[in-house]
Amino acid sequence: MSGPSPTGRHGRWRDQLIALGWLVVVWNLLWGDFSWGNLVGGVLVGSAVLLFFPLPPVSFGGRLRPRALLVLAVTFVTELVSASIHVAAIAVRPGYRPRGAIIAVRMRIRTDLNLALTAELLSLVPGTLIIEVDRDNGVLYVHVLDVRRPEDLTDSRERILAVEERIVRAVGSAAELRQLSPSVDRR
Incomplete structure (x- = not known):
């Protein structure tokens, strides 16, 4: 056929x-x-x-999971409010100069849709900004604000991967859910 x-x-x-x-x-x-x-x-x-200006075809092989979608939305709003308060506190603190850093985070799910959704959610949260997306290798280069110690970089990477995981749990396929194992290299 x-x-x-x-x-x-x-x-x-x-x-x-x-x-x-x-x-x-x-x-x-x-x-x-x-x-x-x-x-x-x-x-x-x-x-x-x-x-x-034709858009490239984006395939959606997943399914919507209402409970995980609700968790994604509530967590996003919580992070949005928390980050807004943090950035506002930095802005009004006299004499304080925050240090920023650019980190590379390899996504576990390398589909265009996952990269786009993760990048969009990260860009909407104050204090993070997508600098570049490497589609071929599935890497997001993210500028993070107020990095004071090496642990802040690790925390930022883990937070970005947690955003990716919530997105995949909300709209990903069964195969993508299986790829969310902790044994995947996160460099």
């Missing part, structure tokens, strides 16, 4: 239509008015964006 697979041509068209729908919504939100003109303009601009 040589027909297109569900994730083949039909899946690609579905993904393109979903992306177009979101681009139209964003276009209307940017204009601040949902009108027929903005709707048509959004379809035209969104179609041009998808035609001239």
